[in-house]
Amino acid sequence: NAGVMQNPRHLVRRRGQEARLRCSPMKGHSHVYWYRQLPEEGLKFMVYLQKENIIDESGMPKERFSAEFPKEGPSILRIQQVVRGDSAAYFCASSRTGASGRNEQFFGPGTRLTVL
C-alpha cells in the first residue's frame, strides 16, 4: 500500500547544473501536482499533470523549469542551470480525481534540493 514516492530525497547541485526530481503517484492515482516549499513559507503550487499532458503550469517559473508525466514511468520535475534561489523542498502530490470537486491530494516525502 505504497504512498506517493519521491526520489532522490536529498539532492545537491552546483550552480549551473541540472536537477531532476522524480515522483511516482499512489496506486490508482493518475493526477500529479508539484509544489515548492521555501523556508518559513507555505507550499506553492507549481504544476498539474496527467499522463502525457500538462494541465496547468501557471505556478512554474517561465524559464529553466519543466515537468513531464510520461505514459510509462514517474513524473519528472526538471530544473536546468540551477541557481541558489532554487534551493527548497519540492513536494509531489497525487489524487484519484482531477480538476474539479472533491480532490484529495496526498503528498510524498519531498526532495530537498540544495544548490551550492
Next chain:
Amino acid sequence: QKEVEQDPGPLSVPEGAIVSLNCTYSNSAFQYFMWYRQYSRKGPELLMYTYSSGNKEDGRFTAQVDKSSKYISLFIRDSQPSDSATYLCAMSEGTYKYIFGTGTRLKVLA
C-alpha cells in the same frame, strides 16, 4: 495581504491539553478546506478534508469551518507529544489548486 493567514507559532501546550489551530482567508470562493500535519523534514499528511461550513470530527481531531467569518479551525483533544509537528491549512475553490497557509508549529510537552 496573503490569501491565507496562519499564525506561525510556536504554540506550546502541556500533554492532554485541547489545542486550537486557526486560519483566516480572504477569498470567499474557497469551498474546500484541508488540514495537513507535517513532521520535521517529512511530507504533509492529510488529516481532515471538509467541504463548505460546519464541523467534521475524526477521532481526537475536529475541523470547523465558518465561511461567514472566513475562519477555519482544527481542534486536537487530549494532545500527545506525538502531535508535535507543523500544521498546515489549505483551501481551494473546488479545483486542484490548493492555497496553503505558512503553518503553525505545535509543541506538546510531556
